[in-house]
Amino acid sequence: MELLCHEHVDLDSSSEVKSRPLRAFRDAVLTQDSRVRQNLLSSERPNIIKPGTEQTDVLPYMRRILTGWMLQVCEDQKCEEEVFPLAVHYLDRYMSQNPVRKCHLQLLGTVCMFLASKLRESVPLSAAKLCVYTDHAVTVPEILDWEVLVVSRLNWDLASVLPSDFLELLLQALPLKAQNHAAVRRHAHSYIALSATELKFSLFTPSAVACSCVTAAVVRLNIQKDTFTADGLLQLLRNILDLDMTSLRECLSALDETIDLTLPSPAELQGQDVPL
Known part of the structure; x- marks a missing residue:
């Protein structure tokens, strides 16, 4: 068996190699293996499962x-x-x-x-x-x-499943053109970070947050707009991970509201040349 780790290396003086670590190519064996998906789903949990302490000093x-x-x-x-x-x-x-x-x-x-x-x-x-x-x-x-x-x-239980852990599984299953993957991935990561700043998303599972962020990214980038509606795309992602559709719709609705209140639209960003 031959094991290879391919990496992109740019030795140009303007390269970000010094500021960002090199990352290996994404492994299709992992992203397409159903056992990986099942292990993630069985290990995930919301940030707050059941509040046991009411904070009196922290608002x-x-x-x-x-x-x-x-x-x-x-x-x-x-x-x-x-x-x-x-x-x-x-x-x-x-x-x-x-x-x-x-x-x-x-x-x-x-x-x-x-x-x-x-x-x-x-x-x-x-x-x-x-x-x-x-x-x-x-x-x-x-x-x-x-x-x-x-x-x-935290009982030394630190190896937690995050929404970003589901991204590659979802992206590889979507009917997206290869050149659109990077943009959807970048926007999805931005929305995951945004959701982490709001307490209401701590009640949703990481997989629900991931599906909502990917859906929001595809819809707001106007990708597949002639093929899927937002609800149709959410249904497709739901079928991939076998999640509760009601919870997904609630999460996506909350995310859309948060994005509209917090972030400019991609069209506005194109005019202002400001990265998400």
């Missing part, structure tokens, strides 16, 4: 501010797309079971990014670097102490 708008800051940090550090959603997953799981004081909220968010980068980033974020982003309101010893606290409260 909903504070979470939105915190996750917005976390997203900025991950984008500034050019983290992998999965780091931010995983950090928010840890944040919601912890806060659904443990009371958090307002003065510890940024520390908790920092620790969640610290942990998520260790699992999903090829070069993890350092504690010292994260302290700089807090304007040294958080110290390295605090991050290390809370790291132990958070992982123990």
Whole structure:
């Protein structure tokens, strides 16, 4: 058996090789294997399964501010797309079971990014670097102490399934032209990150969020508009993963509302030349 790992390498001076890690080609053996799909579905869970603790000191708008800051940090550090959603997953799981004081909220968010980068980033974020982003309101010893606290409260269960884990399975199953995959993937990742900033999406499963984000990306890019309606495309994705259609429609509706309130449309972006 011959095992190969093909990578794109651009040695041009303008290349982003130094700032972004090289990634291997996507493996069709994995994306087309039904066992992979079943393992993901059996392992996934919403960020908040059953709220066990009502936060009295932390209000909903504070979470939105915190996750917005976390997203900025991950984008500034050019983290992998999965780091931010995983950090928010840890944040919601912890806060659904443990009371958090307002003065510890940024520390908790920092620790969640610290942990998520260790699992999903090829070069993890350092504690010292994260302290700089807090304007040294958080110290390295605090991050290390809370790291132990958070992982123990999460029962050391850190290998969580994310919406982005379903992306390739869904993209390969859609009747899309090869040249459209990159645009749909990029928009879907943006919508996944956006959904992580809103608490209401923490009640949906990662697969439901993934289907909604892919549907929104295809519809808003005007791809397959003559072939599928939004509901028809959602039904196709539902059949791939065997999900509850009612939940998918609720998730997509919430996502469309959030996108309209938060992000400009692709047509507006073309006129302004601003990336999503």
